Amino acid sequence: MFMAVVAGFFTFMTFAQQTTHAAAAEVRVVLNGKQLQFEQAEPVIQDGRVLVPFRKIFEALGFQVKWNSSLQQVTGTKAGLEIELTMNSSKATVNGKSVSLDVPPQMNQNSTMVPLRFVSENSGNSVSFSTKGSVSTITIGSSSVGAGSGGPGPAEKATPYVVSGQVVDSSGKPVAGAEVFADNQLLYNSNLTAVTDGNGYYSIELPPLATTWNMGGYYNLSSGDKELQIELESVTDKPFAGNTGAIRNFIMRPETSIGELYIYSDISDYFSESDIILTVTPIVAGKEGKPITTRGYNFPGGFGLQELPAGGTYKITAQYAPEGETPQPALVRVRYTKEYKESTVFTFSSFVAGIERAEIEVKR
Known part of the structure; x- marks a missing residue:
């Protein structure tokens, strides 16, 4: 009935x-x-x-x-x-x-x-x-939600039968493309969803029902063949009545970042990056860990490695080694720095939310 x-x-x-x-x-x-x-x-x-x-x-x-x-x-x-x-x-x-x-x-x-x-x-x-x-x-x-606030600001005001807000990362930067959903507590499997815009904003119109709503959301982080689904953290984690509306902001705190290492050949000494063998050694508490020696590979966006945990410090060396030839030492540098060396140390820096990257140039 x-x-x-x-x-x-x-x-x-x-x-x-x-x-x-x-x-x-x-x-x-x-x-x-x-x-x-x-x-x-x-x-x-x-x-x-x-x-x-x-x-x-x-x-x-x-x-x-x-x-x-x-x-x-x-x-x-x-x-x-x-x-x-x-x-x-x-x-x-x-x-x-x-x-x-x-x-x-x-x-x-x-x-x-x-x-x-x-x-x-x-x-x-x-x-x-x-x-x-x-x-x-x-x-x-213009939306009245405070940019980058990650929480309700003084200019925010709830609108009946509307829930809106902003998604930011842990540093306060807006997150575009996050999916936010309003969960109807009265009717099963009747969620309403929205995707955040370029400034991290979303807005969902609610039907005029006598019910309460809970908010949630997630962000799909893709890099090459890897994909992480990161659950959004609600700043105000409590239900609200549809007739009052609500402001609900979220923070995306990725537990894991993907480290992308991009490899480039020196522009004055061009060769195929696939001719390079890389040795990457993690440095933990000032001590070198177990090295990783491998050729790079192509992935969406570039050439290099995607298998390194982000957030660490690494030493890198390289060899020029076309298939069938004896490997020869090569020189490396962090991209756009001045001096090539037999080895160099690098760290990852934030590229977009959940992805960190580093760029290395190699010269024969």
Whole structure:
């Protein structure tokens, strides 16, 4: 009986929403207090989602836009963020992470139209919808979540039936592409999810149910053939009622970092990196540990080794050893430093969350 009432409620809400949208003869989009003017095609509402011409909205939000006609794909890029949408596809990507769309990009009025809320919220903006008479207004504004705070700030205010927040790493840097979910404590297997944008922000709209919600999330860290799923740590780990909404921020604390060692040949002495045999020796408490001697290998992004625990100090030596030839000593240096030596010491430095890297040049 209860499930029937809930199903009926959602049917009514959907019908009411569609009826309201059908009655709206005009759709206005307001960005930071200024109404956007669409010259090529006007915004439309389909299946409860506002669609707008892709180039206008991307450029208004500060993106550089690229259209791939052969793939029927639009890409918007700006600092730390890339959004990619494909015509008639219900999947998009945000910084390489796949995200589901309620309404796919499509042709309308001879223009390529994309979902407004998806693009806006994944670029760190809040979106609100209102209808008055025959006019529907969508208002886009900067998110009120404090950047890099990792916790509620003085400017934050919860919105009924909305949970939002930010994901940062342990140093306070925003984490893009993390998946955050709201777990409905009343109905089984009815989680709602969102993916953080380039500034680490997310926002989830909650249905108007008398229930409480718990928040969680994770981040998939990939490097070559290795993948780690890192659970997000909630700053405020307690349930909340949907009618009050909530601000829930998270911290990503990777327990393990992947160490990537990149090997380059000296530009004035070019040779194939695969002709090099490396000996890498860990240094612990000032003492040398067991050395690792191996040839490097190709992995996504470069050539070298991915098998070293990050965070340590290492000594490295090299030999020039094409297959079938007698190995000859080679010189090494940390990339872009001044002097080549028979051996050098290096440490890894942070590249992105959960991945550390070091770069070594080798010269015959």
